Amino acid sequence: MKRISAAFLPPIALDHRAKTPMYRQLYDWFRRAIIDGQMRPGQRVPSTRGLAAELKISRIPVLNAYEQLLAEGYFETFVGAGTCVAGSIPDDTLTTPALKTRKGLPEVAEKLGPRRMSRRGAALARIPAQSWLDNLGAFRVSLPALDHFPIGVWSKLVARHSRRPPKGIMAYGGAMGYLPFREAIAEYLGAVRGVRCESSQILVTTGSQQALQLSAQVLVDPKDRVWIEEPGYPSARQAFMMAGAQLIPVPVDHDGMNVAEIIRQGRSARAVYVTPSHQYPMGMTMSATRRMLLLSWASRTGAWIIEDDYDSEYRFGSRPIASLQGLDTDGRVIYVGTFSKVMFPALRLGYVVVPKDLVRAFAAARDAADVFSSTLYQAVLTDFIREGHFARHIRRMRSLYMERRRALVKAIYIEMGERLEVIGAEAGMHLVALLPRGADDVAVSTRAAQRGICAMPLSSCYLKPPARGGLILGYGGANAHQIHDGVRKLRMSVQGPLG
């Protein structure tokens, strides 16, 4: 059995005035902790010397208590591993009232019925579980080619900053983030995305999800209307829902969100969430006319535009599309970006470019949420960018993803002919494959998940039932073999359940 370290001393409170002898109090405490599951089988217990020192008592009662626990089979000793909680608890404890109560806990909750939480909490609990996200198999959306990440360079940079870290890396930092990192981001965004900003406007976040959440909290009151793309990014929906917003789905067509139509209908909103460079999930680009329309509507009505520019580094056939923020002359756009796709998602680094008059409010919201992001990784990524590794990595990944996209489109065609209709621009790290009319995409995704494939159903991106189901297939993290094998399994999943 794997031994679990005893690095932490347990919180034992001894009553020095009680009649119960010290060894007995210790014995009772350990026995209860084991029965209640606070101490797990295989867990190391502290050394008698260490525990006696911690509790400021003599070693004798500790030795006596341990001896008793060993004799009754609660503890075991192993050469080299010290004393541990026994792998199997003595049978008599299984009938103790303590264990019965513990086992009974969920039943109590069931008897009492659903317990009261906030309306928001209840709505969150109703979000359906997504079984297809439980595996890391082929086609997981947003997964980059992790095996092509320059881990050698990265680990050298991590070591450089961790060897003798200055105080600034280890102490509390400012809510907006590490200044050299914000300067590097501002430079990058100006050069590559046409974003007009100063480093003072950049707030480093825990991925773009936190940027969306902060935007919702700072800009939207409960019941305020927020336009969102239909279909759109489910996690953005959740961020606005958490702020109590009323979500208004606005259909997308080949020019992106149909702003013209919703403005014509005269429906107001406090904010709008858009992915203009590469609509999520459908993949089109918002037309210049719609961009100008959206900006002038926002200026006229005082609404905020939250622009999520999540993967614009990757365009295969054409030049990158400039950001909406760069066209904004009225400070209505809040620009959100992420390092999840160009680096790796577990880094949890993103940013939001905030209009100058909102900087204080965003910084305070971040401070109230979780103070700031890990400075170490901000410093490491600053060097990664400044020393040219970032630009090189993006260049390499652009041609890799282009190849992977082509391989996926070809494999879909070979395996399924025209039964699946591939849509979306030659960009990013995912595509949408529309299923034959009438097919249930959740059922297909569930069947694919049983075969170890992570194909997200298109309907999960809709607020209203979609006219046609489909699959969102990420190809960034899938190599040629995984693409071919994955598409074969997809064909079987489209055809029917596991036989």
Ligand SMILES: Cc1ncc(COP(=O)(O)O)c(C=O)c1O
């Ligand atoms: C539309 C969109 N925005 C943002 C993200 C990135 O989210 P995060 O930065 O929180 O990892 C994704 C990743 O799936 C996405 O699809």
